[in-house]
């Protein structure tokens with residue numbers, strides 16, 4: 124394997140499949156973006172921090188099924204960081220002793236050119252994900268203009284390479300950026316923006332945030348929804364809307380999930396976690412933040428109590444068909460058909476599923492009245508129990 128091949132292998136990023144949560148609203152944005160990419164255009168995902176731009180960019184790159192090169196915008200970038208540079212030397216010494224008493228020595232010292240990730244992607248037709256590209260200075264990004272429009276990348280004369288590199292037809296770039304009012308970002312160049320299709324990414328909707336929380340932290344849907352609503356309302360009331368609340372929700376959800384802390388306003392541990400995560404994200408004083416927070420918790424608590432005090436509405440439920448269960452649910456249901464009774468750890472040991480996958484599937488099976496949980500054991504739901 125040549126040095127260039129080794130460098131390429133090292134630079135290619137592998138995306139772990141199965142990490143992306145696609146709800147209808149995300150799927151709609153993904154479909155739009157993929158359409159542009161498939162028609163040969165590069166795409167720019169723009170939006171506040173934590174709205175899922177990088178995650179979507181990696182998902183789109185994965186859908187294009189080409190190797191992925193990832194770069195992060197940086198104020199210190201120079202054009203050689205984007206195009207490539209001379210690096211190291213090759214030393215060649217030729218000893219010619221053809222005539223035994225005449226020794227001819229040729230000594231050559233040659234600099235090696237190393238492609239940057241952008242150059243590599245243009246040469247090989249890879250997908251470039253340029254995350255937060257407006258953190259790099261606009262003049263550094265100029266090299267992209269001809270690569271995107273004329274499909275030519277200009278290399279410096281010192282590169283020992285042809286001056287112009289013809290961009291591979293499968294090359295695509297996916298850019299992400301935060302709005303210009305963010306600290307440390309430069310204003311975007313009109314010329315570059317004119318060559319891209321920009322999709323604005325707002326804060327993910329409630330369903331999307333809840334699904335991401337359930338899938339990534341393994342907490343119940345009910346807890347996830349409460350966290351999403353609490354974070355959203357707190358941010359609205361404290362004016363901390365510059366960033367998305369998704370990262371805060373994920374932090375709270377992960378800690379609650381891993382430490383088995385129930386998301387309830389009456390639970391002191393839960394309140395502490397929320398306060399620690401949320402208060403530092405507002406510009407308000409501690410006392411202002413905590414008074415808004417307490418008021419909000421009291422309101423949620425009252426709503427929950429009122430809700431549970433109402434007489435239950437009789438629902439005629441359609442029996443859930445086993446064929447309609449997702450894979451993990453089917454595996455667990457089948458296992459319990461054989462075993463009759465098992466606790467969480469037995470199921471985890473027996474099936475090749477993660478703890479969070481099992482937790483989500485078990486909650487869903489109990490909710491669908493296909494499983495029964497007593498103490499820590501799960502059994503199949505018997506019809507006469509209903």
Ligand SMILES: Nc1ncnc2c1ncn2[C@@H]1O[C@H](COP(=O)(O)OP(=O)(O)OP(=O)(O)O)[C@@H](O)[C@H]1O
Pocket residue numbers: 142143144145149170171172173174175176177178179299300301335339369370373
């Ligand atoms: N569709 C999704 N599926 C799974 N996880 C997601 C999804 N969207 C966002 N996330 C999770 O939400 C968090 C924030 O997402 P991400 O880093 O993509 O946001 P961003 O908009 O790129 O943020 P920033 O501008 O700060 O870089 C991450 O932990 C990410 O894993």
